[in-house]
Amino acid sequence: MKFDPYMYRYPSRRNLVFGKNGVVASASPLASQTGLDILKKGGNAIDAAVATATALTVVEPSGNGIGGDCFAIIWYEGKIYGINASGFAPENISREELLEKGEEISLYGLDSVTVPGAPGG
8 A cells, every 4th residue: 555645535634744753643733743843943752742732732622731630651861761640639638538428539529639740740
């Protein structure tokens, strides 16, 4: 099969964005282009990922945002790093206080809300 970037086989008709020395994939061509622009200016993959995620906050606010969590496995300068910036429980809530309310945390209300981890990640 010969690849033709201008032939659309699917009805979604997403635009393709190309780069010679790097790849950025996201749900939005605009966010992917932002990441590629960072690579073109000398940024690394981490810089491009942060730029792409930030652009997604604007162009696809329902799918990404600063109010979420961040998980990443990063290879940087010969070492691998795992980032778990998931939301943590609010500081002023205690285990005892939750246990008084029952065995399970309610799906609704403030008890089930976590502090966003993405900004720290």
